[in-house]
Amino acid sequence: MSVKRILVVDNEAKMRRILELALKNMGHHVELAADGEEALAAIERGVFDLVLTDLRMPRMDGIGLLNALGERKVEVPVIVLTAYGTIETAVTAMKLGAVDYIIRPFEMETIELAVSRVLAMQTVQRENQFLRDELSKGWDEFIGVSPSMQALYGLIRQVAPSRSSVFIVGETGTGKELVARALHRASGRKGLFVPINCAAIPAELLESELFGHAKGAFTGALSERIGKCELSSGGTIFLDEITEMPPALQAKLLRVLQEGVIERLGANASIAVDLRVIAATNRDPQEAIDAGRLRRDLYFRLNVVRVDVPLLRDRPGDVPLLAGHFLNHYARELGRRTPRLAASAMRQLEHYDWPGNVRELENLMERAVVLCRGEEISPEHLPAGIAPVADKNTPEPLPESLSDPGASLSLKTHVESLERQLIEAALKRSDNNKAGAARLLEVSERALWYKVKRYGL
Ligand SMILES: Nc1ncnc2c1ncn2[C@@H]1O[C@H](COP(=O)(O)OP(=O)(O)OP(=O)(O)O)[C@@H](O)[C@H]1O
Ligand SMILES: [Mg+2]
CATH class of the missing domain: 3.40.50.300 (P-loop containing nucleotide triphosphate hydrolases)
Incomplete structure (x- = not known):
């Protein structure tokens, strides 16, 4: 990530210093302000990518700062730091447009994660916004920057004004209705x-x-x-x-x-x-x-x-953008913070072949937001069917070491190891549901119970 400009606002000199060091360590440029008024002055002098602010400060406090930014239509993401027991204030701050809040006392790691997440999100949003402005003026609900989608935007622009x-x-869920609406909107027909x-x-x-x-x-x-x-x-x-x-x-x-x-x-x-x-x-x-x-x-x-609407599997590069878009949307709908997508989950999404296209991805992200209790969506929050094809039915190949003359050839040992791996995989894929796992393994639930106990799983 490129160097970002971050403004730290806190009335405690010690806290300013700690945050400054941590953020500089992450490679960012940091400026400091002791209260909301100093912060505003700094923001008016320069452009910042992120503001990290305390809530309780003399003169202008964090809420005052958020209000002032809102009034001036300054669109800089703000993370607020709040003391335990003042969650209500954090909620107020979120309503005023803060993108995140962190409860004191915090671990440095929490700050680092929140900052990275907000900056990454902001980069994607800016790129998306730019491309959308460039390519698809006015059709803000289209997500996708792949060449096939760009061609689609071009075609829509070209044919919309005619009668x-x-x-x-297009296959189911590709966005045919979205295209039709975009054509109407861009047609200028009243x-x-x-x-x-x-x-x-x-x-x-x-x-x-x-x-x-x-x-x-x-x-x-x-x-x-x-x-x-x-x-x-x-x-x-x-x-x-x-x-x-x-x-x-x-x-x-x-x-x-x-x-x-x-x-x-x-x-x-x-x-x-x-x-x-x-x-x-x-x-x-x-x-x-x-x-x-x-x-x-x-x-x-x-x-x-x-107009042929591209299949999602033919534009895998758009999958992360769409996934992020739907995660945001459904998290907001549920009043939750947008969870991250773990790299492993993202890989699964990128390798899946999406028979239901964008609608299927939308549904999966909605489901994942509901199932995910924490901050990160991992493969367990995705349905079993979307695991990469390669590890669906083919068991692990036998280890190379078997050709080693000293290697154990004990059938029992190897079969047990394979059995254990398969059971673990089935349990994982079925969210630890024994009946579901038994079905995947094609054994009775009783047999599974017995083996789970035996292997201590
Ligand atoms: N490029 C896209 N960007 C964002 N959302 C999209 C995109 N394409 C489709 N969607 C969303 O996916 C869902 C399905 O889209 P839509 O209803 O237009 O598909 P469809 O091709 O008409 O499907 P069906 O053939 O099943 O009727 C909708 O919620 C739509 O908003
Ligand atoms: Mg439709």
């Missing part, structure tokens, strides 16, 4: 973004959902109803899972697109609409056409621009 239909293809999931609505209701109906048009049509097409006029209609729309309705939709008018069911007035259609599917469109699920003529009409 051309867009056909989005109307609504109206999503409709063709798979989620019963076929017989889909037509009235799309086009609306007059009162009494069919049994159950108790009142007049505006369809989604009409609702989206001037905006964008997003036809998700288009291959699940019955072919007869696809034909009708095609006519509407060609003529630019709709009729509510059971009414005989036509209504002119200004439609922009975005359709999506997680199937291969050609296969869907061959199977008769997607009408070729509608496909040609919709597929003016095709």
Whole structure:
């Protein structure tokens, strides 16, 4: 990490000195201030990457400092030091924008960890912010800087302003809906973004959902109803899972697109609409056409621009960014501090093949935040299935030392050692749940109990 500029604010000279030494030892540039006012003056003179401040100080205290920074819109991360028993003040500080708090008395290691974590987070955030500003103005919820995502941002920017239909293809969870929303937002169209999931609505209701109906048009049509097409006029209609729309309705939709008018069911007035259609599917469109699920003529009409959303496994470099983003999000939702991802857990994430793409990663991070009681997410907080493929089914190769003429060839010794390793792995993978471990090992729970006792696990 490059040298960072850190401001230490404390009224106790001794404490300032201790912190200064520790932070200088970490290789950072340190300046000192004895209270909030001195700190503000220093911040106004120079740029700091981090402020470490005591809460209780004469003249301006830590809370006063946070308030003053907020008023001046200075966006420097602040870690507050608080005495045991004044946690409420720490909470106030967090509400005022402090990124972390440390309770006195503390170990130097705690300070070092907190400082490293905040600085690392800040670097990622700055890079992310910069790239996002550069690449994807206004679509703040897109995470990902891989070349394939950059190409996607470019394509979205390019096609958004036109009225051309867009056909989005991508496996489940890749972010198709996110793309559709981004297209709408960047289009400058004033109307609504109206999503409709063709798979989620019963076929017989889909037509009235799309086009609306007059009162009494069919049994159950108790009142007049505006369809989604009409609702989206001037905006964008997003036809998700288009291959699940019955072919007869696809034909009708095609006519509407060609003529630019709709009729509510059971009414005989036509209504002119200004439609922009975005359709999506997680199937291969050609296969869907061959199977008769997607009408070729509608496909040609919709597929003016095709957008393929990259698979997560094809852009492993984005996994850490996305993981960090979701950890932050779910920790905040639960009112918790964002846990770190242990390097071993990160490795697993980077090597996993993500059949459920970004949504699967999002779900895993949510689950991990809930399961993780401490500060660090380790492989135990991840589901068993995402362990690297290599150590899934292949047992450890036999040790090289076996070729050594003096090595023990005792079957009993080696089998026991392997058995022990497998049991340990199964227990770990099942979060120490004996029934789960027994299932993984394909032995009875009783047999497992016996062996666990025998090996003292
Ligand atoms: N690049 C990304 N950056 C941040 N979040 C993302 C990204 N891509 C997807 N997500 C998130 O992942 C989840 C799934 O995305 P979305 O619903 O757009 O996927 P989808 O392709 O429509 O999936 P499905 O085919 O299952 O409907 C959402 O919560 C979305 O916000
Ligand atoms: Mg979707």
